[in-house]
Amino acid sequence: MSLPLLLKIVIASRAEWGAREPKQPLVPVPSSKRTGFVVHYSGAPSSQTVRQIQDYMMDGKDLDDIGYNFMIDVAGRVYEARGWHMKGAHTPNYNTTHIAVCVIGTDEDMLSDFTGKIADRVVKAVKSMYEKANEVMGRTLDATYHGALEGTQCPGNTLRKWVEDGMPGTALEVVDGSSGGNSVGGGSGGGGGYPNVIHRPVVGQQRAVNGLGYVPALTVDGIFGLLTEAGVMWLQRKVGTADDGIWGPGTEAAYLAYVGGYSGGETSVRSTAGQQRAVNGLGYVPALTVDGIFGPLTEAGVMWLQRKVGTADDGSWGPGTEAAYLAHTGQSQDSGIVRSVASQQRAVNGLGYTPRLDVDGSFGPLTVAGVEWLQRRVGADDDGIWGPSTESAYLTHLGHSGSGGRGTTDLRPVSYQQRTVNRLGHRPPLDVDGVFGPLTYAGVCWLQRLIGVADDGMWGSKTEEACNTYLDFGARLTVDGEFGPATIRSVQRVTGATVDGSWGPASKRALQSHLNLRHDAGLLVDGDFGTASVKALQSYLNRMTGAGLPVDGSWGVATTSALQRALNLAKF
Numbered sequence: 001m002s003l004p005l006l007l008k009i010v011i012a013s014r015a016e017w018g019a020r021e022p023k024q025p026l027v028p029v030p031s032s033k034r035t036g037f038v039v040h041y042s043g044a045p046s047s048q049t050v051r052q053i054q055d056y057m058m059d060g061k062d063l064d065d066i067g068y069n070f071m072i073d074v075a076g077r078v079y080e081a082r083g084w085h086m087k088g089a090h091t092p093n094y095n096t097t098h099i100a101v102c103v104i105g106t107d108e109d110m111l112s113d114f115t116g117k118i119a120d121r122v123v124k125a126v127k128s129m130y131e132k133a134n135e136v137m138g139r140t141l142d143a144t145y146h147g148a149l150e151g152t153q154c155p156g157n158t159l160r161k162w163v164e165d166g167m168p169g170t171a172l173e174v175v176d177g178s179s180g181g182n183s184v185g186g187g188s189g190g191g192g193g194y195p196n197v198i199h200r201p202v203v204g205q206q207r208a209v210n211g212l213g214y215v216p217a218l219t220v221d222g223i224f225g226l227l228t229e230a231g232v233m234w235l236q237r238k239v240g241t242a243d244d245g246i247w248g249p250g251t252e253a254a255y256l257a258y259v260g261g262y263s264g265g266e267t268s269v270r271s272t273a274g275q276q277r278a279v280n281g282l283g284y285v286p287a288l289t290v291d292g293i294f295g296p297l298t299e300a301g302v303m304w305l306q307r308k309v310g311t312a313d314d315g316s317w318g319p320g321t322e323a324a325y326l327a328h329t330g331q332s333q334d335s336g337i338v339r340s341v342a343s344q345q346r347a348v349n350g351l352g353y354t355p356r357l358d359v360d361g362s363f364g365p366l367t368v369a370g371v372e373w374l375q376r377r378v379g380a381d382d383d384g385i386w387g388p389s390t391e392s393a394y395l396t397h398l399g400h401s402g403s404g405g406r407g408t409t410d411l412r413p414v415s416y417q418q419r420t421v422n423r424l425g426h427r428p429p430l431d432v433d434g435v436f437g438p439l440t441y442a443g444v445c446w447l448q449r450l451i452g453v454a455d456d457g458m459w460g461s462k463t464e465e466a467c468n469t470y471l472d473f474g475a476r477l478t479v480d481g482e483f484g485p486a487t488i489r490s491v492q493r494v495t496g497a498t499v500d501g502s503w504g505p506a507s508k509r510a511l512q513s514h515l516n517l518r519h520d521a522g523l524l525v526d527g528d529f530g531t532a533s534v535k536a537l538q539s540y541l542n543r544m545t546g547a548g549l550p551v552d553g554s555w556g557v558a559t560t561s562a563l564q565r566a567l568n569l570a571k572f
Helices: 050-060 120-137 156-164 202-211 226-239 249-259 272-281 296-309 319-328 341-350 365-378 388-398 414-423 438-451 461-472 485-495 505-519 531-545 557-568
Strands: 009-012 036-041 070-072 078-080 098-103 142-145
Touching (some): 009 120, 050 505, 078 120, 120 156, 272 296, 296 319, 341 365, 414 438, 438 557
Parallel strands (some): 036 142, 070 098
């Protein structure tokens, strides 16, 4: 099947390809520091995803994030990595000065099947990103390739020769995706921003500069060029902070102090931390940091929630949003945020309340009285609001506090946990009733074993990340220690072998090459997967997933199970 005609380059945002959040905040770089543009290739099969490369760089190489500024696949699609104005981790001594693009594939993948020359889609994508980089930085950058800056074969002969020849070809229009080109940290920065959208998108910076009286006023276009950089430096001097042109935490704090605080968030209805938890609870990816700070990432998350619950997406959590959210989650205005009304009613009835409440999900006077009665019975304040303290006291009263508690329902509601356990095939299916009892606890433990995390019954951040990876990118294998066709096909997909479920010499050679590339195993690629190859595999699994395998060269059930977990976690 032929690919559609490439008419323009649309950069896929980090959110669109499912990026993980950086381990640490990345370092912003002003436009004035950029002098070059460097081309890399991955040197691995073109079937690899950007997320798999990010996982390898973060887990295998212990980087804070994927190292490049942008990724490009051989179909000409471009993916935001660190973006335009964040320091990279791609070329020693050139991570600040150079924008790096990495084409996913081997040297052979760069060639057209029809002409035997460099593929036109690769040419257009790289050339277009170079011209866009010149536009963003406000100057012509020196174009080069990785091997010219460091002793390496990267980016292979095909790309190297093309760059040395002056990168001939046609450049297309480049359009930033939903995050505007650099929303490192998750969510959508909005407005097409480039640097520092962790703190404020470029359009927000431009509006802030204009709002303080800058003349001539900046065009609010989301492009961080020299004029915007000069305006930001003017604002920094005005609010009393270092005028480096980078809108970081210090500038944000000084600006907010100067103007008397940020107006967003409308915390009179629900605290900012409560909004962040609510956004995360409905499945926003990547999850917001629950820090009580209403910045652009939280605003984007709230707008996403508003669209999901069917109200105007203005980013302000007012009474209308509150009502729509509570209706969407099966709560009333007075029901609290920990347990649905129907679940509260069941809990009250379960402790022997008379007359029994109707389990109708309506939080009226009778339910209020029942909740107050339960609160007195379990030793909590009888305010009629089922919040965290009531939940904790109730579970302690039932004797569940030591065996999984409420399942960290501030991260994922119990009903979500139950639905997800069922979705992944638990038998018998759990009742989706929002009650975290022994059966749900057992189901969550089962899910955790399936996705390869500690089976403690608590749905925390590690379970959340592993579950999302399993659902979005993982192989979804049954971890049974059996190296059968399904597991073989998953290995073949990752290593670039023919996907036929047959474990032959070609597949073994592909796995040996994969271990050499990803683990510097130094194996002879001969298709004989003997003791040395198995030891390399075991060592790699231990490094990537903490499998704890003995590196003994014996491929048994434990090694296969660890391999299946790594494939499920997209960490192979």
